[in-house]
Amino acid sequence: xxxxxxxxxxxxxxxxxxxxxxxxxxxxxxxxxxxxxxxxxxxxxxxxxxxxxxxxxxxxxxxxxxxxxxxxxxxxxxxxxxxxxxxxxxxx
Amino acid sequence: xxxxxxxxxxxxxxxxxxxxxxxxxxxxxxxxxxxxxxxxxxxxxxxxxxxxxxxxxxxxxxxxxxxxxxxxxxxxxxxxxxxxxxxxxxxxxxxxxxxxxxxxxxxxxxxxxxxxxxxxxxxxxxxxxxxxxxxxxxxxxxxxxxxxxxxxxxxxxxxxxxxxxxxxxxxxxxxxxxxxxxxxxxxxxxxxxxxxxxxxxxxxxxxxxxxxxxxxxxxxxxxxxxxxxxxxxxxxxxxxxxxxxxxxxxxxxxxxxxxxxxxxxxxxxxxxxxxxxxxxxxxxxxxxxxxxxxxxxxxxxxxxxxxxxxxxxxxxxxxxxxxxxxxxxxxxxxxxxxxxxxxxxxxxxxxxxxxxxxxxxxxxxxxxxxxxxxxxxxxxxxxxxxxxxx
Numbered sequence: 001x002x003x004x005x006x007x008x009x010x011x012x013x014x015x016x017x018x019x020x021x022x023x024x025x026x027x028x029x030x031x032x033x034x035x036x037x038x039x040x041x042x043x044x045x046x047x048x049x050x051x052x053x054x055x056x057x058x059x060x061x062x063x064x065x066x067x068x069x070x071x072x073x074x075x076x077x078x079x080x081x082x083x084x085x086x087x088x089x090x091x092x
Numbered sequence: 093x094x095x096x097x098x099x100x101x102x103x104x105x106x107x108x109x110x111x112x113x114x115x116x117x118x119x120x121x122x123x124x125x126x127x128x129x130x131x132x133x134x135x136x137x138x139x140x141x142x143x144x145x146x147x148x149x150x151x152x153x154x155x156x157x158x159x160x161x162x163x164x165x166x167x168x169x170x171x172x173x174x175x176x177x178x179x180x181x182x183x184x185x186x187x188x189x190x191x192x193x194x195x196x197x198x199x200x201x202x203x204x205x206x207x208x209x210x211x212x213x214x215x216x217x218x219x220x221x222x223x224x225x226x227x228x229x230x231x232x233x234x235x236x237x238x239x240x241x242x243x244x245x246x247x248x249x250x251x252x253x254x255x256x257x258x259x260x261x262x263x264x265x266x267x268x269x270x271x272x273x274x275x276x277x278x279x280x281x282x283x284x285x286x287x288x289x290x291x292x293x294x295x296x297x298x299x300x301x302x303x304x305x306x307x308x309x310x311x312x313x314x315x316x317x318x319x320x321x322x323x324x325x326x327x328x329x330x331x332x333x334x335x336x337x338x339x340x341x342x343x344x345x346x347x348x349x350x351x352x353x354x355x356x357x358x359x360x361x362x363x364x365x366x367x368x369x370x371x372x373x374x375x376x377x378x379x380x381x382x383x384x385x386x387x388x389x390x391x392x393x394x395x396x397x398x399x400x401x402x403x404x405x406x407x408x409x410x411x412x413x414x415x416x417x418x419x420x421x422x423x424x425x426x427x428x429x430x431x432x433x434x435x436x437x438x439x440x441x442x443x444x445x446x447x448x449x450x451x452x453x454x455x456x457x458x459x460x461x462x463x464x465x466x467x468x469x470x471x472x473x474x475x476x477x478x479x480x481x482x
Contacts, residue, residue, distance in 0.1 A: 009390060010430050018437075047408045062443050062469070080444070082430075084339070084479040085390065086382040087359040087366060 002030050002075045005082040013040035027058060028082050044085065057084040059077030102186040103176040108197040111163050111190045120161040123147075123154070124194075125175040126389040130167060133229045136197060144171045146176050146304040158183050165190040166198070174299055182332050186353070209233070214306065226422045233262060236306060238419040241265040241317065241328040243344060245292040245419035247399060248334030248358055250280035251408030252415070257307045259416060264300065265427050266329060267312040268292040277336055279401030294409075316340055318469035321347045330418050332411050333357040338385035339472035345370070345378035346469060351456050356414040356426075359405045363406035368445060369414050372454060375427035380448035385476045403435040 001021040006014050009013040014020055015038075022037060024030030035042045047053055050092075058065045065073045075081060099280040106114075116122040117219070122131045124131055142150050144166070155162060162173035162184060172189040179187045190197070198204055198215055210229055214236075221227045221235075240261050242249045245268040256264055270292050272283045280292075287295040293311035300309050312324055321343060325331055331348055333355050335341050341357070348355045349372045357378060358367040370377050385391065408430070417423040425446065431443040449455055 008364050018434075025362065044386075051384075051470070054384045055390075059443050062441075064444065064446065068448055073099075082441070084366075084430075084443070085386050087361050087391070 001077060002079045002081055004030060004034050005080060007083055007085055009085055009087075010019055011039050012084065014038045014043075024068075026071065026075055027060060027065050027073045027081060029072070030075055031058070031083075045083070046090060055086060057086075058082070059084060099298065100177050101180050103173050103180070105173070105191040106163065106188045107189060108192060108200050111165070111188075111197075114161070114163065114201055121155055122163050122164050122165060124174075125164055125166045128284075132200075134194070134204040134385050136165065136194065137203065137205050139165065144175055144396060147175050148182065151179060151182065155184070157187050161186045161188075163188050163190055166193045168193040168195055171194070176182050189315070189363075195219075210236075212412075214277070217304075217306075220450070221259070227420060231420045231422075232420055235260045235416070236262040238330070239263040239265070239328045240332060240415055241267065241278040241325060241331045242332045242334065243267050243340070244336065245280075245282065245296045245302055245335035246270070246276065246334065247279050247360060247401075247404035248408045248411060249332070250282040250296070251405040252332055252334065253296055253300065254411045255409055255412040256415060257304050258304055259412070260304065261307045261415070261419070263310065264304065265310040265324070266293045266296050267310060267314075267316050267324065268296075269313055269315050280400065281405065285438055286353050293416070303470075315345065319425045319467070319474075322351065322467050325353055326351060330415050330462065331355045332358075332415060334408070334411070338391065338476040341378060342385065342471060342472050342475065348372065349377050350466060354418055356411045356418070360399055360407050360410050362397055364401055365410075365433040366430060367407060367410050367414070368430045369418070369432075371425070371471075373419075373426050376447045377404075377451065377454045379429065379453050380451045382446050383448065383451075388476075391475070399437055400464075403433070407433065456459045 023035035124141045125144045139390040164176045166172040169191045176187045176189040186408040218232045245266045265337045272287045283295045293313045297309040352372045430443045
């Protein structure tokens with residue numbers, strides 16, 4: 001199954017797991033499967049209309065799905081889907 | 093000429109002091125067997141340059157008399173030793189190689205003619221840089237002439253500033269309006285226990301000045317905002333973003349794209365760090381990567397979530413490394429690449445970041461900013477949905 005890498009900000013919603021294996025043949029299916037298993041991740045990932053939030057970057061392996069086919073991007077069994085929200089920590 | 097099978101004769105090696113004494117006597121001829129660019133940087137007075145690749149062909153022209161005393165010298169003594177063997181095979185009878193080369197000559201305090209101006213103390217202090225062919229005297233001078241601005245003298249800025257100062261970055265600007273707190277000291281290694289309560293910029297200055305008197309520290313003990321940002325950043329070569337809030341990150345991005353300043357940007361949280369280098373129009377900008385900031389409730393801060401001090405240091409030093417590469421023009425900066433670091437797994441992951449054709453700041457359709465509007469920026473606090481700029 002494809003593996004989804006979970007960023008620190010979402011780990012409290014995935015039982016502190018840093019990666020979760022979920023089924024799906026494209027990025028949308030994989031993320032929906034993640035949300036089905038861990039419903040609290042939905043708010044970070046999707047807008048009310050079911051679109052991927054603009055402030056969340058999703059990568060298939062090392063490529064941004066925005067430059068691929070977005071949520072329709074095909075995912076293979078061995079692929080890694082990475083969720084990457086912006087972080088701002090540094091100075092304090 | 094001797095047949096090839098002949099065993100090579102050992103070469104007489106002399107110290108720089110012995111070479112200096114002989115040269116002072118006026119009988120020896122000094123040949124510098126390095127490349128022209130090395131000779132140009134610095135050489136011993138009276139030496140003649142004959143690069144190692146052409147010495148067999150050129151020596152007869154320079155020294156027709158095979159009984160003439162010849163001292164060969166290179167950078168560290170290896171090339172001159174080999175060249176001395178070549179000359180012996182050609183029938184030169186009185187050849188020596190100067191052990192340790194010009195590096196040892198200089199280390200002994202003997203004078204060189206130099207087109208570039210490092211003091212003997214600087215040559216000593218930065219000798220491990222100068223030994224690197226990618227840096228050399230020329231690179232060290234670039235560092236001493238470089239002006240680097242650090243946004244934040246905290247978790248990221250503290251280690252970055254410390255190492256940039258040690259490296260000899262000549263001007264380091266520090267923007268921070270905070271004071272040193274005991275809870276900073278687990279990671280902000282430029283400060284210390286005695287400085288609790290002092291402004292961070294003043295504390296950092298004191299540490300830097302004690303570490304390296306070559307560095308000029310410029311303190312900006314105030315909050316960066318739309319009114320002052322262009323004035324602050326305009327004179328710097330590279331900007332290092334270690335800000336702790338989104339409004340300042342977007343403001344810095346937009347201003348640095350306008351002035352075409354490269355920004356090395358990192359962020360940290362818990363055990364995780366991210367870093368990329370944004371060079372305007374050469375690669376993506378911060379907005380190409382993150383078009384909009386997350387809502388505040390989905391963007392926790394280090395003060396709320398904690399951060400591993402060592403990881404802050406690691407990310408800060410990755411930033412310093414990026415700065416040095418940009419200043420020196422060497423290596424491959426993280427342009428168009430986002431490097432993620434997971435300190436718990438000790439894993440690095442590299443992601444591609446592309447220029448966004450729709451980017452409102454650096455994209456092909458981004459509106460040009462007229463001179464009269466240069467200093468005007470949108471309301472980032474509103475854009476970031478209530479993120480508090482500290």
